[in-house]
């Protein structure tokens with residue numbers, strides 16, 4: 001029997017949703033905090049802890065109490081040991097969520113600019129491509145390398161993943177405006 005989104009009882013969709021995906025420790029919680037300007041997502045040094053989808057209901061238009069945008073923080077994948085297939089390692093509810101969630105307007109895929117492209121990242125991006133799910137790829141921790149090294153790393157990631165990689169730093173705020181623009185473009189969310 002295949003599992004469905006309905007069986008997993010995701011909360012009813014209230015607004016366009018943006019899902020954040022990446023390997024454990026890629027900097028997802030830090031990025032969410034930097035996007036939201038608030039300590040809303042828990043930053044942890046213990047990878048692989050989050051095993052549920054955390055939904056952040058945002059009200060950017062500020063008119064009324066209904067959310068106009070939802071951020072979905074998905075569990076990290078592919079930490080340590082073997083570079084197993086995402087589907088094998090990820091909790092069973094992830095694939096149905098990505099496949100069936102109607103309100104899902106954009107997937108933000110995080111990759112680390114400090115390391116070469118990882119098999120699990122490739123698998124995720126191929127999967128999203130196959131399913132026709134809109135996504136953007138963000139290269140995290142871009143403050144850790146500079147100049148030519150960063151250019152080289154972004155070029156390698158872009159080539160291997162077959163899609164543009166936006167440099168991002170939760171420490172310096174680099175890429176924050178560009179990512180918000182991409183989110184707005186896909187969700188028609190109001191300006192903060």
Ligand SMILES: Nc1nc2c(ncn2[C@@H]2O[C@H](COP(=O)(O)OP(=O)(O)O)[C@@H](O)[C@H]2O)c(=O)[nH]1
Nearest residue numbers: 024025026027028029030043044141169170171
């Ligand atoms: N230098 C730097 N470190 C970062 C950045 N983002 C995250 N980190 C560090 O990377 C580690 C993992 O970050 P976290 O946000 O918890 O990753 P998550 O497991 O993907 O949620 C922490 O030690 C963070 O301080 C960044 O933009 N720049």
Ligand SMILES: [Mg+2]
Nearest residue numbers: 028029042044
């Ligand atoms: Mg985290």
